[in-house]
Amino acid sequence: MFKKKSKSHSGETSENTKENSPDKEKSSKAGSPPPDQENPTAQAMQGATPEIAPDPAKELQSKISEWEDKYLRLRAEFDNYRKRTHKDIAEARFNTKIDTVFPVLSVFDHFRLAVAAAEKTPEFKVLFDGMKLILLEFQKALDDLGIEVIEATGKSFDPNLHEAIGKEASANVEEGKVISQWRCGYMLGDRLLRPSSVIVSSGTEKPAEESPAPYTVNNDQQEDANA
Numbered sequence: 657m658f659k660k661k662s663k664s665h666s667g668e669t670s671e672n673t674k675e676n677s678p679d680k681e682k683s684s685k686a687g688s689p690p691p692d693q694e695n696p697t698a699q700a701m702q703g704a705t706p707e708i709a710p711d712p713a714k715e716l717q718s719k720i721s722e723w724e725d726k727y728l729r730l731r732a733e734f735d736n737y738r739k740r741t742h743k744d745i746a747e748a749r750f751n752t753k754i755d756t757v758f759p760v761l762s763v764f765d766h767f768r769l770a771v772a773a774a775e776k777t778p779e780f781k782v783l784f785d786g787m788k789l790i791l792l793e794f795q796k797a798l799d800d801l802g803i804e805v806i807e808a809t810g811k812s813f814d815p816n817l818h819e820a821i822g823k824e825a826s827a828n829v830e831e832g833k834v835i836s837q838w839r840c841g842y843m844l845g846d847r848l849l850r851p852s853s854v855i856v857s858s859g860t861e862k863p864a865e866e867s868p869a870p871y872t873v874n875n876d877q878q879e880d881a882n883a
Contacts, residue, residue, distance in 0.1 A: 759797035766793050806841030808834045808852040817841060819851040823858040831859030
């Protein structure tokens, strides 16, 4: 009789176990994540490609190539600038020569005309008029170039503009003033091209002081001294 009860009890237990097992399976299935979401970090590591460390030698070579290219470009630009500057300077010098020579050409033309006229006529007046014409043309050429003639005669000596080549006494010109000018001076703007060569007055000539007559010894005095 006891055995029957045990069987029934065991049967109930097995039935309960069978009844409870689907619930456990459901709960386990509900609590566990799907297979594709079990470990996202591992999946990310599996899907990502490994990073390669940069090569320092390649980076250095790339920078060297970049700076070498910049250097070559800068050098080419500087060479072009130097050539262009040299050309501009040469052109400026040539234009300066033209501007300087052009006014003088007219003077040269008038000088040739004066020489030709002097050969045809013996009159001095014709030659003199031709020389005055040349002088006027020279003055005009200097004015066109902005050159000023320094006239020093009768003016006070100025060491910044004049060059004293001698001194002379003068009763008419006071001391320190220019008596005569041997060579003209020239100014270009504020710049001195050449000083005037001048003779400066030393003032009125002072009379020479009379020197005392030399002392002489006569024969009588010589004999007394010997005695």
